[in-house]
Amino acid sequence: MKKLLTGTALAVCMTSPALAEGTLNLYVWSDSIAPDLIEKFGEEYDITVNVDGYTSNEDLLTKLQAGASGYDISAPSHHFLRIMIDEGLLENFDAKELDAFNQVDERWRNQWWDETQEYSIPMAYGTAGFAVNTAEYDGPTDSMKYFFEPGEDLSGRIALLSYPDEVIGAAQLYLGVPFCSEDSSEMKRVLDLLMAQKEHVAAYSSDNIEGRLGSGEVAAHFWWDGTMTKALRSVDNLEYAMPKEGLVGWMDSWVIPKGAPNRENAIKFIEFMSTPENATAQMNYYAHSSPLELIEADLVYTQEKAPALYPTVPVEMSRTCSPKAQDLVTRVWTQLLQ
């Protein structure tokens, strides 16, 4: 029986078009990795690369918690990375011993989400805030006030994301409430702010932000710095706000999920993506800032061309909320959309 199965498996392998040395299964943010880099990696190492995408950290965490995912590489944001390490969902691959680690900018090494830098190599960072379509709105954007307490000109023409994570963070920055607050009276203020904003909101949706804001369906949208920068390739008139209250920061890192079937290939991939040449090509595609050493001369998204990536206001990194704080976040969101 076993022989028969092996035979069938072999036959299936033989008939698949790419007969490569090995495989590598990526589970990363949708559309986040430069396709030509994946192709180049596959050819250089004779590895078949499969790419699946997720669109929220919650999706990724849920999938890894559900058990053997079969994935070799993922890229959670820092505050989820911390949970995944603590919950034993990641492989310790002694990341600090890799060549890739030496490419990482000093200020992004050994942060609280992976102090010993054994589980992760940073790959991209950025902020979340709001962007406006300047053809539809020419008012000021230097405060969150215009977004959370919109006047006549933005009423009914703003949109947020369909999940709470960074939206609540931005509201907390505006109100001066600490991230992951466990104080229910503070979180009630966050709810009151969002409730009052709701009547001016057109949509709570994380899909098709580019189309919604670019077409002028809405005039202001909660968004990420790099995603907006990337959208500038096809849409004009987009501007990322620099509110004086600050922006919500995040950092995505390569990790290897526990029990990854192709651990060695995963390490090869991380090393490959972290060389200055490839890291530059990756940033030119992804349009989010890179924490790695780059070849400045080849960089497309310079401060001049992509001001959104070079914030002029304080950036407050998201935190890993305690279960109590997370329950308050969920309560705010459920009551907002009940």
Next chain:
Amino acid sequence: MSDTAHTAHASAGASPARRRPLNLAYLGLLPSWLIMGFALLLPILIVAAVSVSTRGAYGGFEWGFDLTGYSQILFNEGWEGEMEFTPQYLIIILRTIVLAALTTLLCLVLAVPVSYFIAQQSSSRKALLVYLVTLPFWMSLILRVYAWMIILGKDGPLPRFLEVFGAPSGLSLMYNDGATLAAMVYTYIPLMVLPVFASIEKLDGTLIEAAHDLYGNRWVTLRRVILPLTAPGIISGAILVFVPALGAVLEPILMGGGKQMMMGSLIQLQFGGGRNWPFGSAIAVMLLVFVMIVLIILALRAARKEAAA
């Protein structure tokens, strides 16, 4: 060997009623039992088990017996820190049921004339029209919803058309309940047309003639002859639309703007950001039980009608 076979044969011959040969037909059904067991029953049992397990601090769950997931549907800690009755989940559940029911009703109202029309055509045109009804299924649901976003959105064909009749320019018909409903009806209507068409096609025309001969006007004919005879198609169509409409996530968010949560998004939130799998599972189980009750009621009524006929 031959001895035993002989004996078996003899005894079988002596009392054929007592010894039946092993029915191999059941063995032939084994693949379908396995598929039913592993692909349908097992996942439901897992969800039911998670719904009574203990919630993990950062999502996930630990096996155990804990009914908190179910009590959370009605009672939660309020802003003052005391347990209180929280109607929000009931509101979300009720809203979802109303949306699904409205979708079903609109699908039915639109599908009956369409099916009747198709049934009247020549057989070659009939085949073509039925094919056209199923055509949207060849495309991904998300693309079809995006198409509706373009149709109803700012500067889309429909607002442009309405401008001709004096609607303000720059009008957008997106992000309201009507937009959600339009996309829902569009998505699910083929599931209504096909079974309704199948039963209308089988309708015996002479019975309608007979109704007219007996001085039944059109309304009476529809109510007393056509509808009762096509009821099986209408009921299966209604089930095929109502049940998946209860779990709709895409349309309310993309078309309605996600301003009011539906049960699908609520369950998603609990497994994601809410990190409360037992509660998410409890809502899913509740949805399942509700659907089962509705189906059982419908099945019982159908059986009683059949018995009466």
